[in-house]
Amino acid sequence: MSVDSGTGTGQRHQPLPIVPLRHWGRWLSAAAIVVFVLAVLFVLGHADIAYHDVPTFFLFPVMLEGLWHTVVLAVVAQAAGIAIGLAVAIMRRSANPVASVSAAVYIWVFRGVPVLLQLLIWYNLALAFKVIGIPGLFSVSTNTVMSPFVAGLLGLGLNESAYMAEIIRAGFNSIDKGQIEAAHAIGMTPARTLRRIILPQAMRVIIPPTGNDFINMLKETSLVSVISYVELIQAANNIASHNLEVMETLLAAAIWYMLLVTIASIGQHYLERAVAGGTKEAGRAQPLQAARKALATMPFAGR
Amino acid sequence: MRIVDVHKRFGGREVLRGIDMTVRRGEVVCLLGPSGGGKSTLLRCINHLERIDRGEIWVDGQPIGYRLRGGALHELHEREVAAQRRIIGMVFQRFNLFAHRTALENILEGPVNVLGIPRAAAMERGRQFLARVGLADWANNYPAELSGGQQQRVAIARALAMEPKLILFDEPTSALDPELVGEVLDVMRALAKEGMTMIVVTHEVGFAREVGDHAVFMFDGRIAEAGSPEQVFGNPRHDRTRQFLAKVL
Ligand SMILES: Nc1ncnc2c1ncn2[C@@H]1O[C@H](COP(=O)(O)OP(=O)(O)O)[C@@H](O)[C@H]1O
Numbered sequence A: 001m002s003v004d005s006g007t008g009t010g011q012r013h014q015p016l017p018i019v020p021l022r023h024w025g026r027w028l029s030a031a032a033i034v035v036f037v038l039a040v041l042f043v044l045g046h047a048d049i050a051y052h053d054v055p056t057f058f059l060f061p062v063m064l065e066g067l068w069h070t071v072v073l074a075v076v077a078q079a080a081g082i083a084i085g086l087a088v089a090i091m092r093r094s095a096n097p098v099a100s101v102s103a104a105v106y107i108w109v110f111r112g113v114p115v116l117l118q119l120l121i122w123y124n125l126a127l128a129f130k131v132i133g134i135p136g137l138f139s140v141s142t143n144t145v146m147s148p149f150v151a152g153l154l155g156l157g158l159n160e161s162a163y164m165a166e167i168i169r170a171g172f173n174s175i176d177k178g179q180i181e182a183a184h185a186i187g188m189t190p191a192r193t194l195r196r197i198i199l200p201q202a203m204r205v206i207i208p209p210t211g212n213d214f215i216n217m218l219k220e221t222s223l224v225s226v227i228s229y230v231e232l233i234q235a236a237n238n239i240a241s242h243n244l245e246v247m248e249t250l251l252a253a254a255i256w257y258m259l260l261v262t263i264a265s266i267g268q269h270y271l272e273r274a275v276a277g278g279t280k281e282a283g284r285a286q287p288l289q290a291a292r293k294a295l296a297t298m299p300f301a302g303r
Numbered sequence B: 001m002r003i004v005d006v007h008k009r010f011g012g013r014e015v016l017r018g019i020d021m022t023v024r025r026g027e028v029v030c031l032l033g034p035s036g037g038g039k040s041t042l043l044r045c046i047n048h049l050e051r052i053d054r055g056e057i058w059v060d061g062q063p064i065g066y067r068l069r070g071g072a073l074h075e076l077h078e079r080e081v082a083a084q085r086r087i088i089g090m091v092f093q094r095f096n097l098f099a100h101r102t103a104l105e106n107i108l109e110g111p112v113n114v115l116g117i118p119r120a121a122a123m124e125r126g127r128q129f130l131a132r133v134g135l136a137d138w139a140n141n142y143p144a145e146l147s148g149g150q151q152q153r154v155a156i157a158r159a160l161a162m163e164p165k166l167i168l169f170d171e172p173t174s175a176l177d178p179e180l181v182g183e184v185l186d187v188m189r190a191l192a193k194e195g196m197t198m199i200v201v202t203h204e205v206g207f208a209r210e211v212g213d214h215a216v217f218m219f220d221g222r223i224a225e226a227g228s229p230e231q232v233f234g235n236p237r238h239d240r241t242r243q244f245l246a247k248v249l
């Protein structure tokens, strides 16, 4: 083998010009998509919907109340789901077989029964138990305690906790056992190892699916409308029952959902970056940079 | 450190079958032997990462994993075992650095969170330990940004930062590219000179000859041969030792 500096022949000094690949296929598919979107917009524009009424409904006091209820229920139920899910995940990997089996059964039950059914059971609990409490300590009438909010919180939160337990368990399992042994070897207790070594790293695995779950939760709160909790959909229905503008009020609610989901997605993105210390993710491009990079590979870009 | 008649089984298989060994302060003992002979298991038993089935392990006058009371050994709680482990450092074949912490933070983890040393003081000491393993300029790099040799040196500094009485090394250079082995052995050599008590599982016969006070051969969960490095390497009595050395050298 021989090596010589410069070009292959050792004769030319001018570098050869490079002709970039032109992505004709991308142009064709992009054009097809644009045509399709324009067609959809045309159809929607000629639908029998009073679009100019939508902004009014969007900011109706009832709608804002529904929005507030949706956000509160979603946040509290998700928080409860994370807290309980963490406890269940820790039980699941316990050396105590009673703890790990009961955690597995818990997940099996609360993930297995449809959320809507769980909501109905909690809301109708008074049919089975007139009072709830601890004998000798306190007791209350089930009907007073089991408001739509409490029933919604129990139904959504407990169902979510079963999913969170699995997400957190997967996060724990993603940590290599060597690091756990190294933590033990420098005298860390199991609890401190969990807090300082396992959890911070498991966060990277836990946060993306948790963000997904929270986005789902924002929308799942709509199920609570069946037990007469005034969230966004119930609010839209209440308005529509007065003026019969069903599509318009639903559209206003839809825009609120989209806004909530957008905000949650942005929050998720920054949360993911915050826990990315020590990984390649930490140096990953911001969305704007990433978009610029992707565009640079489009035909004729950068010329 | 004293090990008396240690047995360990995994399932039905006995991996350690009666190990006796004494290591005095400041000594360096090199453990050699074919893979699967129980060397790693022995080290893991010494700091109670594995529980032994029979026998006793005493480090610095303490029965590891137990408390001596009323003429009996009472098993300790995980928390208490963790406290005992502070005096025993361990360096792993695969480094096992905390991936979410920088080199310096890896070293601080023990002193700050286990020993409760104030962060500022620990930081100062931590930098000294990093300098000692030749990595003063790498304090703020994450493990993923370090070479294998550098990672292993951080791992050694992390063990040193606990000021242990004994350090266990489990094949510290086996996962390294050949050109990086030297830098890690240099650090270990310096430690031995300073009088650190060390038990080193290694296949580096040259290192064992030069630095070791004793060489111990393990086969099938037993100590086949032990003695000074000159004697064990120069004039092995056991056939299995001879066969093993022929392969390694
Ligand atoms: N956690 C474990 N469970 C079951 N068997 C194990 C475990 N750890 C080690 N062993 C077995 O114990 C034997 C000794 O292993 P080890 O101590 O790693 O040997 P060495 O370090 O000398 O190569 C091997 O046969 C290995 O398969």
Ligand SMILES: [Mg+2]
Residues within 6 Å of the ligand: B039, B040, B041, B170, B171
């Ligand atoms: Mg081994």
